[in-house]
Amino acid sequence: MSEPPSDVAISFLDPPTEEQWSQIKGVVDQVEWALSHWNYFLILSRLPYAKAVVAVDDQGKCVGSIVFIQPPSPHVSYVGLYNVYENYRGHGIGQRMWKLMKEHTDESRVLAIDSGDMTDKYRAVDFPVPGPTWQKMSGPVAQLNAALQQAIQGQDGRFKIVDPNTVMEEVIKFENKIMHIENPEFVQQFFRVANGKAIVAEDGSVIALGATLPALLQEKQIRIGPLFAENFNCMLVLLNALMRDVKQPEFLIMAPSETEKGRMLIDFLTEKAHSNLESPLIRSYDRPYECPTEWNKVFAMPYHIASPMW
Ligand SMILES: CC(C)(COP(=O)(O)OP(=O)(O)OC[C@H]1O[C@@H](n2cnc3c(N)ncnc32)[C@H](O)[C@@H]1OP(=O)(O)O)[C@@H](O)C(=O)NCCC(=O)NCCS
Numbered sequence: 001m002s003e004p005p006s007d008v009a010i011s012f013l014d015p016p017t018e019e020q021w022s023q024i025k026g027v028v029d030q031v032e033w034a035l036s037h038w039n040y041f042l043i044l045s046r047l048p049y050a051k052a053v054v055a056v057d058d059q060g061k062c063v064g065s066i067v068f069i070q071p072p073s074p075h076v077s078y079v080g081l082y083n084v085y086e087n088y089r090g091h092g093i094g095q096r097m098w099k100l101m102k103e104h105t106d107e108s109r110v111l112a113i114d115s116g117d118m119t120d121k122y123r124a125v126d127f128p129v130p131g132p133t134w135q136k137m138s139g140p141v142a143q144l145n146a147a148l149q150q151a152i153q154g155q156d157g158r159f160k161i162v163d164p165n166t167v168m169e170e171v172i173k174f175e176n177k178i179m180h181i182e183n184p185e186f187v188q189q190f191f192r193v194a195n196g197k198a199i200v201a202e203d204g205s206v207i208a209l210g211a212t213l214p215a216l217l218q219e220k221q222i223r224i225g226p227l228f229a230e231n232f233n234c235m236l237v238l239l240n241a242l243m244r245d246v247k248q249p250e251f252l253i254m255a256p257s258e259t260e261k262g263r264m265l266i267d268f269l270t271e272k273a274h275s276n277l278e279s280p281l282i283r284s285y286d287r288p289y290e291c292p293t294e295w296n297k298v299f300a301m302p303y304h305i306a307s308p309m310w
Pocket of ligand 1: 085091114
């Protein structure tokens with residue numbers, strides 16, 4: 001273990017300022033940690049109901065962070081971006097930040113977190129209840145595009161594919177049908193930051209909706225999600241449209257591994273696009289929590305609990 005770090009002060013930010021968000025991003029950059037899509041989105045979107053705890057050393061450098069999102073509805077507190085600089089770890093800084101985070105969390109909120117290696121530790125302490133598991137998959141964009149072209153065989157010409165921002169009212173309706181939580185502000189905010197596509201039926205309603213987000217650290221990677229669609233074929237056409245203008249050589253996607261539609265996408269990516277299965281991302285809660293999601297329309301990770309849509 002390294003030398004104990006010099007004095008580190010822990011403070012609560014509600015909400016972080018622009019400058020403080022940059023410092024939090026600085027910790028993430030240093031840690032070079034493979035963040036989930038949603039943690040990227042948290043940094044990019046600066047949600048007004050985001051709170052944070054940071055650790056700052058005696059030189060004024062931010063060396064640790066936890067962001068926790070407490071939306072007006074649903075009544076959850078989503079914990080993300082829990083990081084400490086590598087050479088400051090193992091000296092209790094994480095635990096001190098965690099304690100302050102909990103002091104600023106109303107106990108009536110359900111706590112939620114997504115994790116990989118840390119899951120067992122979280123489950124043993126504050127998050128005993130399992131939530132959905134997401135299968136992380138990656139692969140070359142060129143291979144995915146070839147597989148999509150072959151699978152849809154020119155069918156995309158039959159579909160009306162539009163920018164979600166131009167049909168926002170219908171996008172919000174479709175999204176609400178899937179997530180069962182009304183939060184139009186979040187959907188609008190999300191599609192301002194992400195590159196989205198929607199498929200519109202003849203009656204003007206949206207039947208598929210998806211997005212890609214650039215990764216902050218891995219410039220070579222594009223992150224795909226959410227992917228919502230009425231059926232598998234529509235999802236393929238949507239994904240093809242989303243991937244058309246992608247410049248990055250690699251993609252990352254997270255599909256629900258315990259649902260039929262998630263498995264369909266995972267099988268397609270494995271068999272047709274030679275994608276790699278990576279370590280899963282696992283959600284945990286501090287107490288039982290039911291998400292009223294229409295899983296039969298969710299192919300890849302939907303909006304985040306922090307959105308607030310879950
Ligand atoms: C997780 C992390 C933030 C902990 O910070 P830290 O300053 O090293 O934490 P402490 O010194 O207070 O931790 C003491 C022990 O408690 C564990 N711990 C810390 N916070 C914890 C929590 N909320 N729940 C359960 N265990 C926790 C630590 O992992 C450590 O365990 P170890 O002795 O087996 O290594 C830090 O290790 C880190 O940045 N890791 C890489 C990024 C990461 O994996 N973040 C979590 C993603 S979900």
